[in-house]
Amino acid sequence: AGADVNRAKDNGQTPVYAAAIMGYVDVVKALVRAGADANRARTEDGQTPVYGAAWCGYLEVVKTLVEVGVDVNRAKDNGQTPVYAAANRGHAEVVRVLLEAGADASLTDKAxxxxxxxxxxxxxxxxxxxxxxxxxxxxGP
Incomplete structure (x- = not known):
């Protein structure tokens, strides 16, 4: 039997999340092909793979996750969305890709x-x- 590609560590990190925050686009693609659920994967503070990749500025990873249909508006526990993460860090092209994919930039965080x-x-x-x-x-809205 193969490994469980959706198995999370104690902190909630899954293999697809770890690959996304490291910028390993080919690994993200392979994991998704193997059945990894990039929407389900969330860390203990609610970060998704697309949030992590947006925060880090990994444009190709963000594009890949958008292509497989991740929820670009799914916020972490404090209400911050992937477009917030990219905007906060100055990743202009990531912001553009997320907006083109339907990200709602008017959403506010809990503050x-x-x-x-x-x-x-x-x-x-x-x-x-x-x-x-x-x-x-x-x-804001």
Whole structure:
């Protein structure tokens, strides 16, 4: 019998999550082909593989996860979404890919913070432009 590709460690990390946050796009693809559920995988604080890849700026991993149909609006426990993570860290192309995949950049985290506010606060002008170009509400929903 083969290994369980969805088996999580005690902290909730699955093989597909670990591969996503390391930027190993070929491993992510292989795991998904082997039946890994990239939507189910969540760490103990609720991070999904697409959130982790967005935070790290791994564009090709994000594209791969989008192609297999992950929920791009699934937030971690504090309400931060993958587009928030990418905006906060200044990963403009990741933000663009997530928006094109249907990410809702007007969603706020539990503190009321938005991707636009995070990008602005951190001086990520290119991300701010992308978010404004997609008509994101300046004050959230």
């Amino acid at each position: 009321g913070d938005t991707p636009l506010a995070a990008a602005s606060r951190n001086g990520h002008k290119d991300v701010v432009r992308i978010l404004l170009d997609c008509s994101v509400a300046v004050d």
